[in-house]
Amino acid sequence: VEALTGFNGPWVYALFYLTFVGIHLAGVGEALKVMMVISGLAVLAIIATAVALIANFDAANLFDVAVTNAAGANEFLPLGWYGVWAALPFAMWLFLAVEGVPLAAEEAKNPAKDVPKGIIGAMLFLLFTALLVVVLVPAAGGANAMGASAVPLVDALNATGNTNLATVVNILGLAGLVASFFSIIYGYSRLVFALSRAGYLPRSLSITTERKVPARALIVPAIFGFIASLSGEGDLMLAMAVVGATVSYALMALSHIMLRIKQPNLARPYKTPGGVVTSGIALVLSLIALTGVYAFDPRAFLYTVVLFVIGAAYYFGYSAKHLVAKSADEEFAMLADAEADLAASN
Known part of the structure; x- marks a missing residue:
C-alpha cells in the first residue's frame, strides 16, 4: 500500500483487519469465493x-552479490552455507499456510478425496510460481538489488522499463498479500474453533453465529494480530510464524510415523506415498528449517519458545482438566476395549 499510495501505518492495518474479518463473518461460502478471486488476481x-521479465533474463544478474569470507562461499553461494541456512525461513514462507487446506475438511463434500x-x-x-519469482525477478533486476527491495516484482519491472505494468502488478501484488492474509484468517479461525470445541482453549471461542461462523474464533485472534502489527517488526513476526509452522510440521510427521507403527490397521482413505520414509524426511527437513530461524534472527526463536511455554503452562494448569474430547490414546484404548468385548461376546 505504501509503494502504491504513500500511505502506511496502524489505520491501514486496522482497515485490512476490519474488512477481511468482516467478510469471513459473512459466511464460509462468501469468504472462499472472495479468496478464489483475490488468489486469481495474485496469480x-x-x-x-x-x-514481461523473460525478455530481460540475464543469468549474470543471478550472481551479482559480492562473495563473502563465509564458509563455503563462492559465486553461486556468496554468503556460503550460512546464507542458505539463514534463508530457510523465507523459503518456507513461499509455502507457508498451505497446511491450512485440511482445516476445510469439515466443510468439504468428500474430505477423503x-x-x-x-x-x-x-x-x-x-512450486511453479515460487520458481518463477525466485529465478526471473533477480535475473532481470539483479540479485543484489532485489535482495534489498521491499517490492521486488515492482522494482524488477521498473528496472526493465515496464513502468506501466509495474503499477498494475503493484495493485495485483497487493491482492497476493491479501490472499495470504485472507487464507491465514480462515486457517486460524478454524484451528481456534477446533481447539476450543475440544476444550484446549476457552469454550466460548467455539460459539458460532446463525450462519455457522465461529465469530469469536475470528475476532479474538485478529485483535492479537492487530496489536502485534503495531510493533512494525514484520520480518520478526514472519520468522516467528515459521518457527510455529516448522514445529507443527515436525509434530505432524512424527504423529504420522507413530500412527503407522501403533495403528497399522487403521482405516486410511488416503495413504502418503512413501509412507514413513516420506514423513521421516519431512521430520528431518522441518527440524533443519527450524534451526534456520535461529540463524536468521535468534529473537524469533526465543520469543516463540516463550509463547510455547505460556501455552504449555495454560494446558497443564487448566485445559488438561477441562477437555471435552478425549485424547487420541484414550480413543484408541476405548476402541480396543470395545473390540475385545465384541470378540469375547462372540
Whole structure:
C-alpha cells in the first residue's frame, strides 16, 4: 500500500483487519469465493511479471552479490552455507499456510478425496510460481538489488522499463498479500474453533453465529494480530510464524510415523506415498528449517519458545482438566476395549 499510495501505518492495518474479518463473518461460502478471486488476481500478477521479465533474463544478474569470507562461499553461494541456512525461513514462507487446506475438511463434500487433491495441487502450483519469482525477478533486476527491495516484482519491472505494468502488478501484488492474509484468517479461525470445541482453549471461542461462523474464533485472534502489527517488526513476526509452522510440521510427521507403527490397521482413505520414509524426511527437513530461524534472527526463536511455554503452562494448569474430547490414546484404548468385548461376546 505504501509503494502504491504513500500511505502506511496502524489505520491501514486496522482497515485490512476490519474488512477481511468482516467478510469471513459473512459466511464460509462468501469468504472462499472472495479468496478464489483475490488468489486469481495474485496469480495473474506473477504470470504477467514472468512474461514481461523473460525478455530481460540475464543469468549474470543471478550472481551479482559480492562473495563473502563465509564458509563455503563462492559465486553461486556468496554468503556460503550460512546464507542458505539463514534463508530457510523465507523459503518456507513461499509455502507457508498451505497446511491450512485440511482445516476445510469439515466443510468439504468428500474430505477423503477433496483434501488430498487440494493440498497436492496447491503444493505443485506453489512450486511453479515460487520458481518463477525466485529465478526471473533477480535475473532481470539483479540479485543484489532485489535482495534489498521491499517490492521486488515492482522494482524488477521498473528496472526493465515496464513502468506501466509495474503499477498494475503493484495493485495485483497487493491482492497476493491479501490472499495470504485472507487464507491465514480462515486457517486460524478454524484451528481456534477446533481447539476450543475440544476444550484446549476457552469454550466460548467455539460459539458460532446463525450462519455457522465461529465469530469469536475470528475476532479474538485478529485483535492479537492487530496489536502485534503495531510493533512494525514484520520480518520478526514472519520468522516467528515459521518457527510455529516448522514445529507443527515436525509434530505432524512424527504423529504420522507413530500412527503407522501403533495403528497399522487403521482405516486410511488416503495413504502418503512413501509412507514413513516420506514423513521421516519431512521430520528431518522441518527440524533443519527450524534451526534456520535461529540463524536468521535468534529473537524469533526465543520469543516463540516463550509463547510455547505460556501455552504449555495454560494446558497443564487448566485445559488438561477441562477437555471435552478425549485424547487420541484414550480413543484408541476405548476402541480396543470395545473390540475385545465384541470378540469375547462372540
